Amino acid sequence: MKKDKPKYRIIIDAAVTVIAENGYHQAQVSKIAKQAGVADGTIYLYFKNKEDILISVFEEKMSLFTDKLMEILETEMPASDKLKFMIENHFDVLSADRHLSIVTQLELRQSNHDLRMKINGVLKEYLVLLDVILKEGMESGEFDQDMDIRLARQMVFGTMDETITTWVMNDHKYDLVRLAPKVHRMLMKGMRA
Amino acid sequence: MKKDKPKYRIIIDAAVTVIAENGYHQAQVSKIAKQAGVADGTIYLYFKNKEDILISVFEEKMSLFTDKLMEILETEMPASDKLKFMIENHFDVLSADRHLSIVTQLELRQSNHDLRMKINGVLKEYLVLLDVILKEGMESGEFDQDMDIRLARQMVFGTMDETITTWVMNDHKYDLVRLAPKVHRMLMKGMRA
Amino acid sequence: MKKDKPKYRIIIDAAVTVIAENGYHQAQVSKIAKQAGVADGTIYLYFKNKEDILISVFEEKMSLFTDKLMEILETEMPASDKLKFMIENHFDVLSADRHLSIVTQLELRQSNHDLRMKINGVLKEYLVLLDVILKEGMESGEFDQDMDIRLARQMVFGTMDETITTWVMNDHKYDLVRLAPKVHRMLMKGMRA
Amino acid sequence: MKKDKPKYRIIIDAAVTVIAENGYHQAQVSKIAKQAGVADGTIYLYFKNKEDILISVFEEKMSLFTDKLMEILETEMPASDKLKFMIENHFDVLSADRHLSIVTQLELRQSNHDLRMKINGVLKEYLVLLDVILKEGMESGEFDQDMDIRLARQMVFGTMDETITTWVMNDHKYDLVRLAPKVHRMLMKGMRA
DNA sequence: GATGAATGAGAGTTCATTCAT
């Protein structure tokens, strides 16, 4: 399995660095190869094409969000708390890797239609986990039982996303994680029963 | 003034159509010219370069949102109602011009760093108007007086944006405008005093 | 006759100014029109095309050299003196109009093959007059009667031309006319009987 | 080093051929690539851009003149003889490669200001060598010790250049090398003590 | 005569991908 070989991760990480530092449109395959310390052609031993690198970046990094979130889901706690941990985890991961935050919030959004569709496919898995929390909260009576779950999901994810993007566009100059409780409180107010 | 000549608008509208139908990266100047029914060179009598066309698309179309919003702001009504009209207007405009919705939600986000910064400048004017509503609501006691206004703005805009993008990515297959009241209600719950 | 109308000369002079100040490749027809204070289309009432403007610049300005030279030729004086007056006149004219010196020595030489051939046709008329001096000098015994007249012409014109070009490329920072006697003396030594 | 790879020279020579046969303004990169038998993109592995090709043509070919001239300078012989060999060598090189003579005398002079300045830099190295001969001759008493060395250089180079250009413009229809002794004799007469 | 808006052909350069070594 290619994914288990060390060069696979090395190339993925090189891609994140190169995209963050040069921008999506200046992230040529040759630059990624150089950053990874391999020849251009070697990239194609591990990835089908350039798009495949980018999808893989997203897939690999997405587990940083989902692994923790799945642990949270398995615990016994109110949906509200689970939501809180989800937001905090999300903000934590991006605070810890600013290159990654630039890549996910700004650069990868410049990708073309096809790639964005594929990225959305990966993202959907994450949103499904969010839906689990929302459903739990509605069933337990914590959240408004009449709310439109898709709308709620869009509010939660849209608010988080917009908050992070604003933070990135302000050059990370304030503490994102500190905003988590406020974001949580406001969203909870909107969804509370 | 170039902007008052009919060809200026014709080219802008041609650009929206071409970008929506072909995608940002397949929207060559020659295609826009053909769609507009003018020669390639004519484009450059009205626009400095290709980026200038795209900025102008955004500026021109943004007035569809702001003109109405400014009327709303001048009336006497509760901030909650103003917010409701804002959301409805926003959804109305994009429902009425699906090409435009594709362009603003998907295609223009693929533009390069420079162009996105300029687009953000234009967008900021709109967000300032949203802030006016939020401040009014907080002063009148309708909205939570302790809420972080930037966070609230990010929730409102992030939710609207995510809602619209989801709708566009689902090929406009349901009625966006019908979602406005629900979106409004949920956001209001989150911000209410 | 177009050439007698005032706009004809106005356009010619505008062309010299524009070429000298912007360089050959930046001397667009529209710039020349603007400098001349006429519309782009008006240019084409007086000149067949852009090349025709440039040829005409050369033809018109060439008379500054030939008119005086023909006067000189008609006088009774040794060929050596005629040569001296020719060199002095040539240097005088270009010292008096530095724009023109830039145009003839540097800019017009960037023109394409066709145009250069036509310019050479005009120049040939001038070189014919030089040949007259050389022949006179050979017949009178002032100049070496065995010299190759074409070679002598190339030496005289080549030396003058190189001297002027060097002066232009040094930003006219010394007095060209003061060099004339030295140039004359040296050339005469080379050709003397 | 790129310059040592065979393709470097192949492209240079292809450029000379294409420029000579098509003219400077019709010498597209794609034509040069085709003539060289490589892909368009390959050109850019060896040269920064089109201007870099042209500079390199000049630099490489200039060594045809300077290498021999430097040998001549190192020998013990009268300055007059050195000058003679210089002229002969110059004429020899261009007689042997008529394409090159078209390129240096006609086509490359159409280049833009920047390129011409760079070419002048290369040319200056050659003129410095000519100055060495002139100084030697003046010190040994062979040449007029009062002559202005810059003027003498302009006469020598101007005469050679004009002679060659005339020959090229007459389609090389006579023997250039046979003119060398006459040119030398005439120039020597002009400079002799 | 004069205008100037409109035309449209034409070329340098980048970069993802391949494949012989």
Added chain:
DNA sequence: CATGAATGAACTCTCATTCAT
């Protein structure tokens, strides 16, 4: 496995010239 030299398609913008007014 790894290399990296070579490939070649693709697109914005300029500007001389025209012609309806």
